[in-house]
Amino acid sequence: MTDTARIVLSRPLRQAFDYRIPDGQTVMPGQRVRVRFGRQQLVGLVIATGVTPPEGLSLRPLGPPLEDWAALPDDTRELMSWAARYYQHPLGECLFMALPPALRRGQPASLPTETGWRARPDADPDTLPPQARKQKMLLSWLKQQPDITRESTIRAEGFSLAQIRGLHQRGLIDTATPKPPTPDQAYLDSLPQLTPAQQAAYRQLPSPGAFTTTLLYGITGSGKTELYLHYLQEHLGADQQALILVPEINLTPQTVRRFRRYFGERIQVWHSALNDTERLRTWLSIRRGDPAIVIGTRSAVTLPFADIGAIVVDEEHDSSFKQGEGFRYSGRDLAVVRGQMNDCPVILGSATPSTESFHNARTGKYRLARLEERVGDARPPEMTLLDIRSRPLEGGLARPTLQAIGERIERGEQVLVFVNRRGYAPVMMCFDCGHMMDCPHCDARLTYHRRDRALRCHHCDHQRAAPATCPECDSEAFQPVGQGTERTEDILEAQFPETPVIRIDRDSTRRRGRIDQLLATVNDGTPCILVGTQMLAKGHDFPNVSLVVAVNADGGLFSVDFRAPETLIQTLLQVSGRAGRHRIPGRVLIQTCHSDHPLLQQLCEADYPDIVDHLLSEREALGLPPFRAMAILRAESRDMADSLAFLDGARQMAARDGLAIWGPLPAIIARRADRHRAQLVFVDERRSRLQHTLAQLCGALDQGDKPAGLRWQIDVDPIETG
Ligand SMILES: Nc1ncnc2c1ncn2[C@@H]1O[C@H](COP(=O)(O)OP(=O)(O)OP(=O)(O)O)[C@@H](O)[C@H]1O
Numbered sequence: 001m002t003d004t005a006r007i008v009l010s011r012p013l014r015q016a017f018d019y020r021i022p023d024g025q026t027v028m029p030g031q032r033v034r035v036r037f038g039r040q041q042l043v044g045l046v047i048a049t050g051v052t053p054p055e056g057l058s059l060r061p062l063g064p065p066l067e068d069w070a071a072l073p074d075d076t077r078e079l080m081s082w083a084a085r086y087y088q089h090p091l092g093e094c095l096f097m098a099l100p101p102a103l104r105r106g107q108p109a110s111l112p113t114e115t116g117w118r119a120r121p122d123a124d125p126d127t128l129p130p131q132a133r134k135q136k137m138l139l140s141w142l143k144q145q146p147d148i149t150r151e152s153t154i155r156a157e158g159f160s161l162a163q164i165r166g167l168h169q170r171g172l173i174d175t176a177t178p179k180p181p182t183p184d185q186a187y188l189d190s191l192p193q194l195t196p197a198q199q200a201a202y203r204q205l206p207s208p209g210a211f212t213t214t215l216l217y218g219i220t221g222s223g224k225t226e227l228y229l230h231y232l233q234e235h236l237g238a239d240q241q242a243l244i245l246v247p248e249i250n251l252t253p254q255t256v257r258r259f260r261r262y263f264g265e266r267i268q269v270w271h272s273a274l275n276d277t278e279r280l281r282t283w284l285s286i287r288r289g290d291p292a293i294v295i296g297t298r299s300a301v302t303l304p305f306a307d308i309g310a311i312v313v314d315e316e317h318d319s320s321f322k323q324g325e326g327f328r329y330s331g332r333d334l335a336v337v338r339g340q341m342n343d344c345p346v347i348l349g350s351a352t353p354s355t356e357s358f359h360n361a362r363t364g365k366y367r368l369a370r371l372e373e374r375v376g377d378a379r380p381p382e383m384t385l386l387d388i389r390s391r392p393l394e395g396g397l398a399r400p401t402l403q404a405i406g407e408r409i410e411r412g413e414q415v416l417v418f419v420n421r422r423g424y425a426p427v428m429m430c431f432d433c434g435h436m437m438d439c440p441h442c443d444a445r446l447t448y449h450r451r452d453r454a455l456r457c458h459h460c461d462h463q464r465a466a467p468a469t470c471p472e473c474d475s476e477a478f479q480p481v482g483q484g485t486e487r488t489e490d491i492l493e494a495q496f497p498e499t500p501v502i503r504i505d506r507d508s509t510r511r512r513g514r515i516d517q518l519l520a521t522v523n524d525g526t527p528c529i530l531v532g533t534q535m536l537a538k539g540h541d542f543p544n545v546s547l548v549v550a551v552n553a554d555g556g557l558f559s560v561d562f563r564a565p566e567t568l569i570q571t572l573l574q575v576s577g578r579a580g581r582h583r584i585p586g587r588v589l590i591q592t593c594h595s596d597h598p599l600l601q602q603l604c605e606a607d608y609p610d611i612v613d614h615l616l617s618e619r620e621a622l623g624l625p626p627f628r629a630m631a632i633l634r635a636e637s638r639d640m641a642d643s644l645a646f647l648d649g650a651r652q653m654a655a656r657d658g659l660a661i662w663g664p665l666p667a668i669i670a671r672r673a674d675r676h677r678a679q680l681v682f683v684d685e686r687r688s689r690l691q692h693t694l695a696q697l698c699g700a701l702d703q704g705d706k707p708a709g710l711r712w713q714i715d716v717d718p719i720e721t722g
């Protein structure tokens with residue numbers, strides 16, 4: 001045996017490659033090295049040393065290492081290797097995913113210390129000219145900060161480098177080296193005591209220092225965040241790290257702020273809007289072992305923690321924890337695996353836990369902690385179904401709905417109107433010839449966006465100007481059909497001209513920091529109407545919202561996706577949960593054409609755990625997850641026949657006793673961006689057996705022939721089954 005190293009590359013390849021370690025060089029697993037690969041110079045990651053290469057192979061020498069330490073520590077490597085096996089994804093891509101982009105590209109693993117800023121004691125925001133509005137806001141904000149604030153923290157607040165530089169040039173702020181963490185003492189002294197219900201739930205949380213998974217079922221507004229904060233405050237060692245996974249950070253700047261008050265600059269954030277330098281900086285800080293508490297979106301679970309003391313997954317039911325393409329992992333599930341590997345407690349929190357997690361709690365795999373009271377005098381909101389069949393609607397809103405909104409506004413309260421679609425209307429239709437505008441590249445209608453007079457496909461990049469008349473018959477009776485957020489916004493503005501209407505959806509919040517500005521008005525407490533998509537359902541704490549309206553609840557009632565009822569209930573409960581969180585009692589109005597539907601009836605009458613039990617018994621009867629393991633093989637190509645034939649071949653390769661295979665069938669949106677998509681669903685009682693089959697199948701599919709341009713992917717534990 002010679003000195004050899006086995007490396008993987010950041011490529012969609014299932015193989016690893018062996019190299020000879022040149023004399024005098026030492027390498028270790030997890031280290032980045034330069035390697036020659038064909039004619040290219042690439043960055044490789046060492047996964048093993050001293051391996052025996054295949055017979056008769058003369059090995060190329062390994063290039064120089066990029067640093068003399070392992071970029072990926074053992075446990076992170078172990079986690080990603082586990083994920084590669086579990087999700088059937090190439091190991092190289094999984095391991096490289098746990099590196100920040102700069103390190104994937106081979107840049108050095110070091111950065112100069114980050115700059116910090118503080119307002120000069122004599123700096124007065126009022127001396128700034130009126131056109132420097134943002135600089136003024138930044139200066140006022142900096143003056144409120146206890147000491148030196150990191151540049152990344154300032155940027156996370158929605159301010160830009162240009163604004164920082166502007167203030168610096170005016171001599172109003174100083175640069176300084178950020179100091180170690182300092183929480184806001186005045187705030188800490190004023191922290192609320194846990195309520196008796198919170199204390200009872202708190203006692204059910206896991207003890208530190210050992211792996212257990214606890215599902216914290218806490219109804220909306222019960223103060224789960226407060227529990228996490230207390231838990232970390234009490235149990236996290238001063239040198240330890242912690243991870244808090246959240247669905248989408250940009251949506252809830254409030255949450256990050258709350259954590260910062262408790263833990264000061266110990267809080268670090270991790271999400272997709274960070275630039276490469278910010279990512280590298282945070283990654284290095286975690287790798288170095290700084291006692292960071294990371295609030296991050298799903299990929300934060302792959303950070304190279306040195307000593308992790310606790311993991312929290314907030315809103316654990318949220319579908320954004322599952323990556324929707326490529327390496328289709330679940331950040332929540334990896335968090336549990338990570339907890340097990342690092343022997344630390346994991347808390348999964350939600351007001352609407354997933355069926356999976358409830359099932360795990362029922363079977364004893366997870367512990368269950370319950371918090372079923374709202375904080376203070378607040379009560380859960382009262383829910384009413386409003387049947388809109390044969391009722392006149394104004395822009396999708398029924399008279400009683402408009403009346404209810406009017407009453408609340410008059411009383412000085414706030415209203416939230418939930419619409420499940422952005423844009424003005426989901427369809428443009430000609431009322432003379434019946435023509436509807438389709439996407440030329442997808443099996444989908446174009447959504448009308450009135451603000452910029454465009455028709456857009458929400459499934460691909462296609463967009464075009466909206467024609468004024470029907471493109472088929474030139475009729476002028478060419479009109480939008482159905483509701484989107486823009487249309488609801490317009491209707492409400494017309495109905496309530498005195499009241500601010502604030503629209504919150506992906507279009508209105510594209511710019512960094514924008515959602516914060518929009519929410520500032522809401523948090524002011526002035527009467528207003530919020531209109532938005534499920535973005536509004538996620539974790540917001542709006543004290544003055546007393547009425548929530550769901551414009552149309554029926555989308556998920558008749559879907560072919562077996563998860564649709566679960567998702568519908570979760571979304572409606574979450575959005576309802578924004579009502580009546582503080583003193584004012586809350587009410588929820590759900591407009592529907594199916595008020596007699598059992599699921600909607602249950603929503604109004606039953607507790608969430610009972611609804612889930614019901615959904616679980618249906619799943620059990622039908623042999624669906626979580627009672628069976630499921631995976632989907634998806635194929636897409638230029639021709640549906642190719643996609644189906646490929647999957648048919650796969651079906652024959654995989655067939656064996658005990659494995660149910662459904663399909664191949666075209667996907668619900670069979671053509672997307674001119675690719676024809678189909679799928680094959682695998683269901684097995686035994687997960688390990690399914691895994692084995694999938695691993696063999698992937699190997700065979702890698703080796704086998706496939707039509708030109710065909711791409712395939714495995715999705716283990718799929719959350720979309722259409
Ligand atoms: N013990 C307490 N005393 C006073 N106020 C509290 C207490 N605990 C929480 N609160 C306040 O109650 C409100 C709701 O708490 P929080 O946002 O933590 O709820 P949640 O359970 O995370 O809600 P959701 O799941 O609906 O997002 C917040 O304004 C919070 O500051």
Ligand SMILES: [Zn+2]
Pocket residue numbers: 439440441442444457458459460461462673
């Ligand atoms: Zn399209």
